Amino acid sequence: MSDSDKGPAPSLKPVTVSLPSDVNYLDVARNFVSDIGQKVGLSSSEIHDLQLAVTEAVTNVIEHAYSGDTEQRIDLAIERDGECFVVAITDTGQNRFDPTAHPDPDLKEYLSQCRVGGLGLYLMRKLMDEVNFTSDERGVNQVKLVKHIKQ
């Protein structure tokens, strides 16, 4: 058995896909995360967490950045660098996301009001080790989801 058969590669060069900004492709985004996650040896619960965070991030882009316009594009890029598994989700939507305007909700109060929606960002923050939003002057927005992988 060669070393490469014993475990996952410690690093993975970026793998990218482009998806339409349409909820019909949420499962495709999840399958992509699952396929690459398996390739680098993530556990099934790590893959689940990444799938959930990516689903929430892509749903937010479709509903907020693109305001439901299904004709736009969302790029997903996955890479693994040592202990970090990183999924970058990039869009060019008009509505830039300001995470500072969305502090974590008080769940007790939230649930008592039976509110609907707005929990996606909270879940992303709970599931990932890092969630970073950036926007540049060209109108490119990106959220980077980082999960530290147990060896």
Add this chain to the structure above:
Amino acid sequence: MACTYLGNNERMALTVTSRTMGSVQVIDLSGEIDAQSLPPLETKLQELTEGGFYRIVLDFGEVPFIASAGLGVLMSVIGTIQDNGGDLVIARSQADVYRTFDLLDFTTLFKFADSVDAAVAVFGEAVGVQDR
């Protein structure tokens, strides 16, 4: 070059069916629940609550994934259900799905059961040959 990624897994559309066990409506779910797949669940819950059925069990045994959009649908009906003396009990949730509920404190709002029979029993319904 960008291309549309199709992946190697079969698409898991959500199927939603319901059955009656005594005074309880059991909704059997199969598939992943996200913003795309949830309309049939939303419709079924609306149909039941508008029809005056407030004792509901959701069988999550065949649901490997739920996103917050799916939790939002449950949130949208739980108030009406509980206000009418009913409840919504979640049966057979898988570990990852239960953890999603738990991360959002939904485990304080909804009752969970290990089996559909145990979920139905929450409403005081005798199930099978074992009378309680």
